């Protein structure tokens with residue numbers, strides 16, 4: 319039996335998941351955009367390391383519960399937050 323139909327079925331589901339991830343990420347960036355504006359208006363620093371530490375701790379726990387590698391979850395959050403901070407800085411400089 320050919321593996322192709324099963325491969326196609328799995329890939330279609332993967333494509334759906336990728337779309338969900340992307341749309342979810344876009345919604346997250348809409349929220350962090352509002353946080354960036356609020357921070358700029360109130361002269362608050364773009365980064366909040368204490369908040370990040372709490373987020374990482376929470377995501378590491380959720381990862382274990384979901385069978386995901388906690389180190390991957392931490393890297394993923396750090397990657398997103400670095401981009402958010404870049405946006406916050408641009409908003410602060412009046413470029414966004």
Ligand SMILES: O=C(O)C(=O)C[C@]1(C(=O)O)C=C[C@@H](O)C=C1
Pocket residue numbers: 350353354364365366367369370373398399402403406
């Ligand atoms: O919660 C904040 O203060 C944010 O700016 C959002 C956010 C995030 O993307 O979750 C980004 C930067 C901060 O260092 C912490 C968290």
